[in-house]
Amino acid sequence: MADGTLLILGATSDIGQNIALRLCAGRHVVLAARDLERAAGVEKRLRDGGAASVTVTPFEATDLASHRRVIEDAGPVTTAVVSFGILGDQALAERDEREAARIAEVDYLAQINALTVLAHVMTSGDIVAFSSVAGWRARRANYVYGSTKAGLDAFCQGLMDRLHGSDVNLVLARPGFVIGSMTRGMKPAVLSVTPSDVADAVVAALGRSRTVWVPRRLALLAAVMRIVPRPIWRHMPR
Numbered sequence: 001m002a003d004g005t006l007l008i009l010g011a012t013s014d015i016g017q018n019i020a021l022r023l024c025a026g027r028h029v030v031l032a033a034r035d036l037e038r039a040a041g042v043e044k045r046l047r048d049g050g051a052a053s054v055t056v057t058p059f060e061a062t063d064l065a066s067h068r069r070v071i072e073d074a075g076p077v078t079t080a081v082v083s084f085g086i087l088g089d090q091a092l093a094e095r096d097e098r099e100a101a102r103i104a105e106v107d108y109l110a111q112i113n114a115l116t117v118l119a120h121v122m123t124s125g126d127i128v129a130f131s132s133v134a135g136w137r138a139r140r141a142n143y144v145y146g147s148t149k150a151g152l153d154a155f156c157q158g159l160m161d162r163l164h165g166s167d168v169n170l171v172l173a174r175p176g177f178v179i180g181s182m183t184r185g186m187k188p189a190v191l192s193v194t195p196s197d198v199a200d201a202v203v204a205a206l207g208r209s210r211t212v213w214v215p216r217r218l219a220l221l222a223a224v225m226r227i228v229p230r231p232i233w234r235h236m237p238r
Helices: 016-024 036-048 066-074 097-121 140-163 196-204 218-225
Strands: 005-009 028-033 053-058 077-082 125-130 169-175 210-216
Touching: 005 016, 016 196, 028 036, 036 053, 036 210, 036 218, 053 097, 066 097, 077 097, 097 125, 097 140, 097 169, 097 196, 140 169, 140 210, 169 196, 169 218, 196 210
Parallel strands: 005 028, 005 077, 028 053, 077 125, 125 169, 169 210
Antiparallel strands: none
């Protein structure tokens, strides 16, 4: 794995940066990002962290036609992390179909587009994708975002089965509430985690296809979530 390229799609995300820092030593890293100024800061951190070389490349998740070019230009990728995404504005999405579509485009359509290209192009190594507890059972408070994660989760389960027997693994992380820049100002939920926690769990899972709850005990809470009666469930907070 150390001989191949580490590709981060959504390199300015908190989780993407933390994973890159843990895997960059001695490797060529490609940081694909929309905000190139912020990506330059990530580049410096990786160089200081022992990366052999770092390339920053423009990446717009909603430009679906560009995904294959970005991935193929990265070289022989052996670890790919799909870490871009948005929360969006749930209240706005309930009255403005354009916001609902924007969330769906970034958090589902662009995700499966990138994952399909990666699964086709890569010949060995690991692909990392991110679902969420929000997709386990959609809540009234964030059902637009939750629905995209539910769809992505289903897609990844199928892709994992498709990759079975090949030299490419798919690690699907299902974190709880992540305390980071995306959720700044929001009240943390039960069993919240940090980007560092998620990165540690993902890196530990590399090497074979699997689904990882972060933290692990979140799986028990998820089991309870499935059986909560709908009259109670519809009042659950984000």
